[in-house]
Structure formats: structure tokens, C-alpha cells
Amino acid sequence: MRMEQLTDQKAIDYLTHLGQFGRLENGGVTRFVYDDAWIAAMNHVLRDARTRGMAASVDSYGNGFMTYQGKTADQVVAAGSHIDTVNQGGLYDGAYGVTAAVLAMSSLVAEFGQPKKTMTAVAFSEEEGSRFPTSFSGSKHYAGVTETAADLQDHQGMTFGQARQSAVSQLAKTWPVIEQPLPIEFLELHIEQGPILEEKGLSVGIVSAICEQKRFTVTVRGQTNHAGTTPQHLRRDALKAAAKLICDLDEAAGKIGEPLVFTVGELTVQPGSSNVIPGLVKFSVDVRHPDKQIVDQFEALLRKKASQTPKVTVQVDRWLDSRPAIMDARLKHQFEQLIAKRGLAYMTLPSGAGHDTQIMNLKVPTAMLFVPSRNGISHSPKEYTAPADLETGITILKAQLYQECY
Amino acid sequence: MRMEQLTDQKAIDYLTHLGQFGRLENGGVTRFVYDDAWIAAMNHVLRDARTRGMAASVDSYGNGFMTYQGKTADQVVAAGSHIDTVNQGGLYDGAYGVTAAVLAMSSLVAEFGQPKKTMTAVAFSEEEGSRFPTSFSGSKHYAGVTETAADLQDHQGMTFGQARQSAVSQLAKTWPVIEQPLPIEFLELHIEQGPILEEKGLSVGIVSAICEQKRFTVTVRGQTNHAGTTPQHLRRDALKAAAKLICDLDEAAGKIGEPLVFTVGELTVQPGSSNVIPGLVKFSVDVRHPDKQIVDQFEALLRKKASQTPKVTVQVDRWLDSRPAIMDARLKHQFEQLIAKRGLAYMTLPSGAGHDTQIMNLKVPTAMLFVPSRNGISHSPKEYTAPADLETGITILKAQLYQECY
Structure with missing residues (x-):
């Protein structure tokens, strides 16, 4: 050629x-x-x-x-x-x-x-x-x-x-x-x-x-129990707590506005039977923004909301932080x-x-x-x-x- | 003896x-x-x-x-x-x-x-x-x-x-x-x-x-996409939609009051990677109450909320209905x-x-x-x-x- x-x-x-x-x-x-x-x-x-x-x-x-x-x-x-x-x-x-x-x-x-x-x-x-x-x-x-x-x-x-x-x-x-x-x-x-x-x-x-990018694993610990015999007010449901946390974080992400992106890509439930109240939920959080300060703010919010979740304990582990x-x-x-x-x-x-x-x-x-x-x-x-x-x-x-x- | x-x-x-x-x-x-x-x-x-x-x-x-x-x-x-x-x-x-x-x-x-x-x-x-x-x-x-x-x-x-x-x-x-x-x-x-x-x-x-007891599989179909490059407003996130639906249903269950019990015991996410927006979520719904009418009302509410969920399609399949x-x-x-x-x-x-x-x-x-x-x-x-x-x-x-x- x-x-x-x-x-x-x-x-x-x-x-x-x-x-x-x-x-x-x-x-x-x-x-x-x-x-x-x-x-x-x-x-x-x-x-x-x-x-x-x-x-x-x-x-x-x-x-x-x-x-x-x-x-x-x-x-x-x-x-x-x-x-x-x-x-x-x-x-x-x-x-x-x-x-x-x-x-x-x-x-x-x-x-x-x-x-x-x-x-x-x-x-x-x-x-x-x-x-x-x-x-x-x-x-x-x-x-x-x-x-x-x-x-x-x-x-x-x-x-x-x-x-x-x-x-x-x-x-x-x-x-x-x-x-x-x-x-x-x-x-x-x-x-x-x-x-x-x-x-x-x-x-x-x-x-x-x-973008600055952080990733977390969020672990929600509640109490496994019978789905039929446990009244709502006595439940410590890890999945409902996780769902509420995800909804709250998504609302917060919407308020911060684009180009922030917030993703929950993985979520697992234990024990995972239709008639058992979930005792353990783990989910991932991926958050990105070109401004590091905004990602740091989002992390602070995640940790605050996690600590305030009623009836369950929520643990937040960060495993990726790219400047x-x-x-x-x-x-x-x-x-x-x-x-x-x-x-x-x-x-x-x-x-x-x-x-x-x-x-x-x-x-x-x-x-x-x-x-x-x-x-x-x-x-x-x-x-x-x-x-x-x-x-x-x-x-x-x-x-x-x-x-x-x- | x-x-x-x-x-x-x-x-x-x-x-x-x-x-x-x-x-x-x-x-x-x-x-x-x-x-x-x-x-x-x-x-x-x-x-x-x-x-x-x-x-x-x-x-x-x-x-x-x-x-x-x-x-x-x-x-x-x-x-x-x-x-x-x-x-x-x-x-x-x-x-x-x-x-x-x-x-x-x-x-x-x-x-x-x-x-x-x-x-x-x-x-x-x-x-x-x-x-x-x-x-x-x-x-x-x-x-x-x-x-x-x-x-x-x-x-x-x-x-x-x-x-x-x-x-x-x-x-x-x-x-x-x-x-x-x-x-x-x-x-x-x-x-x-x-x-x-x-x-x-x-x-x-x-x-x-x-109790009257009904169980459902709820299938939420959105669009799998890159967690970093897809702006929030263009997402069709099956998991966020599922989380919102679960929160809304739990709020409705609280308003109906006990002895109604509402449980999501199973939830799976596809493809299930921390950096991928979920395209498909399936979860179970278990709802029980001694009054059949109230369970029927809850089912109607579930179907209504499912049909009104924006950006995704939600399918509700009932697989158990015990009078x-x-x-x-x-x-x-x-x-x-x-x-x-x-x-x-x-x-x-x-x-x-x-x-x-x-x-x-x-x-x-x-x-x-x-x-x-x-x-x-x-x-x-x-x-x-x-x-x-x-x-x-x-x-x-x-x-x-x-x-x-x-």
C-alpha cells in the first residue's frame, strides 16, 4: 500500500x-x-x-x-x-x-x-x-x-x-x-x-x-420472620428499608441535578422466599459527578440516611473512589x-x-x-x-x- | 401403660x-x-x-x-x-x-x-x-x-x-x-x-x-444501560421503579392497617452489575387479611400503581389466591x-x-x-x-x- x-x-x-x-x-x-x-x-x-x-x-x-x-x-x-x-x-x-x-x-x-x-x-x-x-x-x-x-x-x-x-x-x-x-x-x-x-x-x-466516581456496598440487616404471622408494626424488614433508602437517595440525586448520576445496579435479598420477611439485603451504590465536592456531599447524605433508617442497621462500605x-x-x-x-x-x-x-x-x-x-x-x-x-x-x-x- | x-x-x-x-x-x-x-x-x-x-x-x-x-x-x-x-x-x-x-x-x-x-x-x-x-x-x-x-x-x-x-x-x-x-x-x-x-x-x-392470601410476581422491564454515561432523565431504571412501587404499596398497607400484612420476600435484578442500570427486576408480593374484600382492594391498588409507573412496563401475575x-x-x-x-x-x-x-x-x-x-x-x-x-x-x-x- x-x-x-x-x-x-x-x-x-x-x-x-x-x-x-x-x-x-x-x-x-x-x-x-x-x-x-x-x-x-x-x-x-x-x-x-x-x-x-x-x-x-x-x-x-x-x-x-x-x-x-x-x-x-x-x-x-x-x-x-x-x-x-x-x-x-x-x-x-x-x-x-x-x-x-x-x-x-x-x-x-x-x-x-x-x-x-x-x-x-x-x-x-x-x-x-x-x-x-x-x-x-x-x-x-x-x-x-x-x-x-x-x-x-x-x-x-x-x-x-x-x-x-x-x-x-x-x-x-x-x-x-x-x-x-x-x-x-x-x-x-x-x-x-x-x-x-x-x-x-x-x-x-x-x-x-x-467524573469523580465512588462505589459502595450497602448492607441492611433486619430480622427474618414469617410473612403471614408477623404484624407490620413488629417487622424489621430489610428489603422495605432498602427500598425506602433507594427512593430517598434518588430523590436527593434529582434535587442535586444532572450531570450527577446515581445507580443501584446490584441488589440481593436473603433468605429470598416469597413468604419470608427479608432479614438481609445488600445493594451497590454508584455515584458520579465531575465535581468531587458534590460526590462527597452525596456520600455524606448516604451515610446520614443510612444511620437514620429505623428498625434495621445499615452499613455503608466504600470500595471505589476515583478522583x-x-x-x-x-x-x-x-x-x-x-x-x-x-x-x-x-x-x-x-x-x-x-x-x-x-x-x-x-x-x-x-x-x-x-x-x-x-x-x-x-x-x-x-x-x-x-x-x-x-x-x-x-x-x-x-x-x-x-x-x-x- | x-x-x-x-x-x-x-x-x-x-x-x-x-x-x-x-x-x-x-x-x-x-x-x-x-x-x-x-x-x-x-x-x-x-x-x-x-x-x-x-x-x-x-x-x-x-x-x-x-x-x-x-x-x-x-x-x-x-x-x-x-x-x-x-x-x-x-x-x-x-x-x-x-x-x-x-x-x-x-x-x-x-x-x-x-x-x-x-x-x-x-x-x-x-x-x-x-x-x-x-x-x-x-x-x-x-x-x-x-x-x-x-x-x-x-x-x-x-x-x-x-x-x-x-x-x-x-x-x-x-x-x-x-x-x-x-x-x-x-x-x-x-x-x-x-x-x-x-x-x-x-x-x-x-x-x-x-387469612385470605394472594401472591404475585411483579415484573418490571426498563432499559439496561451504562451507569456512568446515561443521564438521569433518560434512564428507564427497573430497580428504582420497583423500589418506588414497594414504598408506595407499603405506605398503602400502613393506611389500610393491621391485620393486613404485605411482604416482598424475593427480588432479583438483571443484569446485576454495580455499573449497569438494571433493565429487569422481578419481585414477589404476598398480601394477607382475614377479609377477602381488603385483599381484593390491595390487588386492585397494586395493579393500578403498576400500570401508572412511569418509563417502565410493569406486569403483575397472580399465582396464589386462597379464599x-x-x-x-x-x-x-x-x-x-x-x-x-x-x-x-x-x-x-x-x-x-x-x-x-x-x-x-x-x-x-x-x-x-x-x-x-x-x-x-x-x-x-x-x-x-x-x-x-x-x-x-x-x-x-x-x-x-x-x-x-x-
């Missing part, structure tokens, strides 16, 4: 090709970190980059790096996302960010020649947490935030360390294994995975922040200008979902663009973004990279 | 002896219909009755009948309860009703000789529904209400028909198998299985009715007089639990007495009724039987 041909390649063609690795009968994709489909996909992405004149390598986590060396070699501008998927995922989540980085960079080089700063497209090894009980292991290694415990196990009992070593040694047959220095900034394109851009009829959105990732003001403003100059409408919105960018944001300035998700659907074979919107996102990324690297 | 000795026997001794069959390490009892412990228990009860001068037999369901023939042979007054237990049950549930009938009748005959009417103590084969997916199979057969399907299976895959045939053929080695005619009335003593008599400090309660069993006014009034004459305090209360009497009530006049359950506990090895209360109940039953049979 010649360089000119490559620059004409449509994002949807790149994504469709990449989506062959781990493809399912139903049109979806399952590609877990370090599995065979993942290794094939990573090899494919790196080989494709080589045909585009990029220097291709992996690091010891199997993150893929595709680089156009800059004239001023010591500064790297990186862009990308992840190539792993959830179980029964789609073509776009993660893969679009890799596609966009590769296509934007190779198009720039074809058009403008060697950049001043080095441009690196990154295909992170793992973000979804679908195989091992961890997530963002790729970007955490690249950013030097955390190394992932080697003894974490997947459902088959294989450890993260074994899987990583096996996969990286296979990649190492073709690609040099080189640890990469931190870039000076990181850019990511991603599908929104929500319905807001579609609802507003916009092709592109600028991410203001990745919000605020996008860089300059990069965000530059995105706004570049979009406006093209006469495109856009909006600024927080990301309720987590992304590799939140890890990179711990170390370097970051910026993110969203393109619309049809019906807000993601993590599903039904994931879809219109090809024109994919192109719009790449056009803006290309312009941003031009500003940053040329 | 001589007759005079038998009439002095305490109820707790009889119960303790019967409780040896199926006894557990923790002091509880597991005695499922037609199992070895059940066969041994039935043989024991019938043998004991024979020593008391009663004619003992079984029918084709293994119901045990222990009879003092009356001078006027064509009228039978029956009293009793069941000898099967739940898994990990106690000494008293069911067994007390058999104990009371046998001890009251043999004490009457010892004191007053042959009755005018025939007195039959009944040990029903099965009431609890703990082995096969059916309950009241013994009383349903005796009353001629329903025959139980032979192909129902227990957890080991044995059918009801096989188990019945095997158990009854073993009993038939010792006892004649005789189908019994309907009695002219049926009396049952039972532990309350609730906390009301204990709360009021009473030794005995007269049952006004066995209330109203106790016979004359027998109830006679109980009141007999209790009052002895200077005892009592109350009249509905039964929230089901009993063999509700089946007999479909065909003949019935009456029921409750004795207190400590802490309202039943279906547990912790089941306990004070020996003095056991005796009080039997004294009243004996007086009632005297009025009816002599």
Missing part, C-alpha cells in the same frame, strides 16, 4: 478490519487482553503502522507504540486508546481512539512531512477490566502510576503475570520491546457511550472532566477553536465513564473528544457511530495534532 | 417423644412426608393411640386416624393437625395439634366413658409443602377437595406417587387402610407462629379466620364461653399462616385455638411454647369436645 492510499482510508474501514479479531457471529467483538484475538489484533495494528512509515514497538505490558519521530526528538505528543473489549462488545469502544490517532498522524505526515515534535499513537493493552479483576493496567504502566499484581487470576485460573509474559513474548518475536518515556500531553478520541450528543444532534463533544480528571484548559480551548473554525456545533460535557485519559491525566495534560453513540449504546454488539462522525472526530484530532506538533 | 397413667401425661412429654423421630443435633426436627422418620413417627402415634383404647388406621394418603367410637356411630367429630415438619423445624408446629386431640380425647374417655358421637384424632400426612411442590395434600384428600398429582417430584427426583405408595404399604403391614367419611366438624389447636399472644400476655387465642376460611360462629362462641368460664383472658385473632383447618373449612364447620409462640418464632429449632400454655389449650379443647360429643 502506498502512503497516498493510506491517507484516504476511512475510519470505518480501519475499524472493520480491526474488528475481525475476536469477531462474534452476532457482529460483536470479544477481545480480552492477552488472548489470541488480542495478540493478532496488536500484530495487525503494528504491521499496519509500519506500512505507514511509523516505528512500531511494544512495552513489557504489550502496549503498542507507533511513532513518527520529530525533528526535536525529546518531546512526545501521544494520542490513542485501548484495543481490548468487554465480553460481547462492539467495534468502536477503544478501537476508535487507536484508529483516530493512527489515521490522523499518518495523514499529517503525508500532507506536511516530518513533525517538529514526535507523534506517538498508542494502543493500550487493557482498559476494560473484563478478563482480570483490574482495569487500566496498560495506561497505569505507561504513565508509571501502578504496576498490576502478577497473581491476579482470570476465570480459568490463569494469572495476569503468566498471560502477560506469554502474550508479550509472542509479540517480541516481531517487535522490539521498549519502555516508553512519558509524553508531554495525551489526547484521546472515544465514542460517548451515552445519548447526549445524539439527543442534541451534535457530531462532536469536548470532554470537560472524567475526577480535569481536562487541560489550553488543549480544551484549542479544541473549541478548531471545531468552531470549521463551522461545527459542539458541546462540552463530562464523561461519566472511565477512560485511559484519567490515568494519563495523573501525570500529564490531557484532552478528550467524544463522537456520538447511536441510542447511547455501548458495551454491546449494537455499538454504532455514523461514519461521518468518525471522520469529523479525526479531522479535529488531526488539526489539534498539527497545532501541537508542527 | 394403664389408662389412668395416660390421662396424666403432659403434652410436653408427648411432644418430646414424637420429636425423637427426625430429631437433629441442634434440637430441631426435620420430618418430611413419607420419609423414614415420618413413617416411624406415624407408627409411634398410632401405637400410642392403641394403648389408649383408640381404633387406629390410615387412609391411602397415610393420614392417621385414632378413634373412640360413639354410641351414635354415624356422626364423627374430628380434631388434629399434621405430623410433617419443614426443614429444620421445631417440636410444636402441627405436632401440638395431634398431641392435643389425642390427649384431650383419651382424657375425656378416661373420665366420662364412651362418647355419644364418635371422636377421631387425625394426624395429617402432609401440610408444610416441604418435600414436594404442594401442600395440604393430607387434608385435601381427607376432605375430598383435591387429589395430589402423582408425578410431582422431590429434590431427589422421587415422585409423590412412588413415595406415597412405598410409605403407605409399610404402614399397611400394621394398620388397616380405610378411607374415612367427612366429620361433622373439625377442631385444630396450633401454635400461633407469631408474636401477638405473647405481646398481649395471653395463654390462648381464638382464631377468627385464616379466607371463616371459623364457625357457634364453635367459636362456645370456645369463648368455655375459656371465660375458667377465668382466662383471651383474644380473637386472624391466622396469617395457612393450616389444615382452611381445607376442612371448605367442607365442614371448623374452629381453631392458638397458644403462644415465644418471640413469635416458628419453622425453626427455636420454636417454643411454655408447657403451661400447652396444657391450657388442651383443657379448652377437652371442654369443647365434651360439649360436642357427650
Whole structure:
């Protein structure tokens, strides 16, 4: 393939090709970190980059790096996302960010020649947490935030360390294994995975922040008893107490208002018979907002309401607390200008979902663009973004990279 | 054992002896219909009755009948309860009703000789529904209400028909198998299985009715979605809708007031991940009240609220509807007089639990007495009724039987 041909390649063609690795009968994709489909996909992405004149390598986590060396070699501008998927995922989540980085960079080089700063497209090894009980292991290694415990196990009992070593040694047959220095900034394109851009009829959105997110397990202890012979006034019903707590919290969430999201996704009842008053209920609470203070307020409210619930005892355990990732003001403003100059409408919105960018944001300035998700659907074979919107996102990324690297 | 000795026997001794069959390490009892412990228990009860001068037999369901023939042979007054237990049950549930009938009748005959009417103590084969997916199979057969399907299976895959045939053929080695005619009335003593008599400090309660009882499965269908990226206003959250419905129904139940009981004992959430908005929730509704009209009103309210729930669809399926069993006014009034004459305090209360009497009530006049359950506990090895209360109940039953049979 010649360089000119490559620059004409449509994002949807790149994504469709990449989506062959781990493809399912139903049109979806399952590609877990370090599995065979993942290794094939990573090899494919790196080989494709080589045909585009990029220097291709992996690091010891199997993150893929595709680089156009800059004239001023010591500064790297990186862009990308992840190539792993959830179980029964789609073509776009993660893969679009890799596609966009590769296509934007190779198009720039074809058009403008060697950049001043080095441009690196990154295909992170793992973000979804679908195989091992961890997530963002790729970007955490690249950013030097955390190394992932080697003894974490997947459902088959294989450890993260074994899987990583096996996969990286296979990649190492073709690609040099080189640890990469931190870039000076990181850019990511991603599908929104929500319905807001579609609802507003916009092709592109600028991410203001990745939300502060907390998760809790709430345990309600009452008294198991006979559903027929225990009068209402003597009951200590764990489920009715839980239902009231959920209703109260949802009302409070409504008063705080969007973009706060409050979700109870899990709830279990014991003993769980139709004629027995529940003695024990456990449920999850997931709360997110771009402003950490508001999430902290919600947690305080949850704890207060829990302690005030009559007749039962309520225990609140927080098991996840991710600080919000605020996008860089300059990069965000530059995105706004570049979009406006093209006469495109856009909006600024927080990301309720987590992304590799939140890890990179711990170390370097970051910026993110969203393109619309049809019906807000993601993590599903039904994931879809219109090809024109994919192109719009790449056009803006290309312009941003031009500003940053040329 | 001589007759005079038998009439002095305490109820707790009889119960303790019967409780040896199926006894557990923790002091509880597991005695499922037609199992070895059940066969041994039935043989024991019938043998004991024979020593008391009663004619003992079984029918084709293994119901045990222990009879003092009356001078006027064509009228039978029956009293009793069941000898099967739940898994990990106690000494008293069911067994007390058999104990009371046998001890009251043999004490009457010892004191007053042959009755005018025939007195039959009944040990029903099965009431609890703990082995096969059916309950009241013994009383349903005796009353001629329903025959139980032979192909129902227990957890080991044995059918009801096989188990019945095997158990009854073993009993038939010792006892004649005789189908019994309907009695002219049926009396049952039972532990309350609730906390009301204990709360009021009473030794005995007269049952006004066995509650009308309805059970439903409520299915709430919303839309599964990402907990981070779906704004609150676009959610169709099945769990929040279910929680609101449960809260609203509980508030309505409170307004209707006791003795209505409303229980949600089962609730399941799909897909059931902390970061996914629930798309499907199923929960049970159990509602009971001695007045059928009030239960019907509650059902109408449930259906109305279900149909008015916004953003989701709610389906209500009723799978149990037992009509209330109203106790016979004359027998109830006679109980009141007999209790009052002895200077005892009592109350009249509905039964929230089901009993063999509700089946007999479909065909003949019935009456029921409750004795207190400590802490309202039943279906547990912790089941306990004070020996003095056991005796009080039997004294009243004996007086009632005297009025009816002599």
C-alpha cells in the first residue's frame, strides 16, 4: 500500500478490519487482553503502522507504540486508546481512539512531512477490566502510576503475570520491546457511550472532566420472620428499608441535578422466599459527578440516611473512589477553536465513564473528544457511530495534532 | 401403660417423644412426608393411640386416624393437625395439634366413658409443602377437595406417587387402610407462629379466620444501560421503579392497617452489575387479611400503581389466591364461653399462616385455638411454647369436645 492510499482510508474501514479479531457471529467483538484475538489484533495494528512509515514497538505490558519521530526528538505528543473489549462488545469502544490517532498522524505526515515534535499513537493493552479483576493496567504502566499484581487470576485460573509474559513474548518475536518515556500531553478520541450528543444532534463533544466516581456496598440487616404471622408494626424488614433508602437517595440525586448520576445496579435479598420477611439485603451504590465536592456531599447524605433508617442497621462500605480528571484548559480551548473554525456545533460535557485519559491525566495534560453513540449504546454488539462522525472526530484530532506538533 | 397413667401425661412429654423421630443435633426436627422418620413417627402415634383404647388406621394418603367410637356411630367429630415438619423445624408446629386431640380425647374417655358421637384424632400426612411442590395434600384428600398429582417430584427426583405408595404399604403391614367419611366438624389447636399472644400476655387465642392470601410476581422491564454515561432523565431504571412501587404499596398497607400484612420476600435484578442500570427486576408480593374484600382492594391498588409507573412496563401475575376460611360462629362462641368460664383472658385473632383447618373449612364447620409462640418464632429449632400454655389449650379443647360429643 502506498502512503497516498493510506491517507484516504476511512475510519470505518480501519475499524472493520480491526474488528475481525475476536469477531462474534452476532457482529460483536470479544477481545480480552492477552488472548489470541488480542495478540493478532496488536500484530495487525503494528504491521499496519509500519506500512505507514511509523516505528512500531511494544512495552513489557504489550502496549503498542507507533511513532513518527520529530525533528526535536525529546518531546512526545501521544494520542490513542485501548484495543481490548468487554465480553460481547462492539467495534468502536477503544478501537476508535487507536484508529483516530493512527489515521490522523499518518495523514499529517503525508500532507506536511516530518513533525517538529514526535507523534506517538498508542494502543493500550487493557482498559476494560473484563478478563482480570483490574482495569487500566496498560495506561497505569505507561504513565508509571501502578504496576498490576502478577497473581491476579482470570476465570480459568490463569494469572495476569503468566498471560502477560506469554502474550508479550509472542509479540517480541516481531517487535522490539521498549519502555516508553512519558509524553508531554495525551489526547484521546472515544465514542460517548451515552445519548447526549445524539439527543442534541451534535457530531462532536469536548470532554470537560472524567467524573469523580465512588462505589459502595450497602448492607441492611433486619430480622427474618414469617410473612403471614408477623404484624407490620413488629417487622424489621430489610428489603422495605432498602427500598425506602433507594427512593430517598434518588430523590436527593434529582434535587442535586444532572450531570450527577446515581445507580443501584446490584441488589440481593436473603433468605429470598416469597413468604419470608427479608432479614438481609445488600445493594451497590454508584455515584458520579465531575465535581468531587458534590460526590462527597452525596456520600455524606448516604451515610446520614443510612444511620437514620429505623428498625434495621445499615452499613455503608466504600470500595471505589476515583478522583475526577480535569481536562487541560489550553488543549480544551484549542479544541473549541478548531471545531468552531470549521463551522461545527459542539458541546462540552463530562464523561461519566472511565477512560485511559484519567490515568494519563495523573501525570500529564490531557484532552478528550467524544463522537456520538447511536441510542447511547455501548458495551454491546449494537455499538454504532455514523461514519461521518468518525471522520469529523479525526479531522479535529488531526488539526489539534498539527497545532501541537508542527 | 394403664389408662389412668395416660390421662396424666403432659403434652410436653408427648411432644418430646414424637420429636425423637427426625430429631437433629441442634434440637430441631426435620420430618418430611413419607420419609423414614415420618413413617416411624406415624407408627409411634398410632401405637400410642392403641394403648389408649383408640381404633387406629390410615387412609391411602397415610393420614392417621385414632378413634373412640360413639354410641351414635354415624356422626364423627374430628380434631388434629399434621405430623410433617419443614426443614429444620421445631417440636410444636402441627405436632401440638395431634398431641392435643389425642390427649384431650383419651382424657375425656378416661373420665366420662364412651362418647355419644364418635371422636377421631387425625394426624395429617402432609401440610408444610416441604418435600414436594404442594401442600395440604393430607387434608385435601381427607376432605375430598383435591387429589395430589402423582408425578410431582422431590429434590431427589422421587415422585409423590412412588413415595406415597412405598410409605403407605409399610404402614399397611400394621394398620388397616380405610378411607374415612367427612366429620361433622373439625377442631385444630396450633401454635400461633407469631408474636401477638405473647405481646398481649395471653395463654390462648381464638382464631377468627385464616387469612385470605394472594401472591404475585411483579415484573418490571426498563432499559439496561451504562451507569456512568446515561443521564438521569433518560434512564428507564427497573430497580428504582420497583423500589418506588414497594414504598408506595407499603405506605398503602400502613393506611389500610393491621391485620393486613404485605411482604416482598424475593427480588432479583438483571443484569446485576454495580455499573449497569438494571433493565429487569422481578419481585414477589404476598398480601394477607382475614377479609377477602381488603385483599381484593390491595390487588386492585397494586395493579393500578403498576400500570401508572412511569418509563417502565410493569406486569403483575397472580399465582396464589386462597379464599379466607371463616371459623364457625357457634364453635367459636362456645370456645369463648368455655375459656371465660375458667377465668382466662383471651383474644380473637386472624391466622396469617395457612393450616389444615382452611381445607376442612371448605367442607365442614371448623374452629381453631392458638397458644403462644415465644418471640413469635416458628419453622425453626427455636420454636417454643411454655408447657403451661400447652396444657391450657388442651383443657379448652377437652371442654369443647365434651360439649360436642357427650
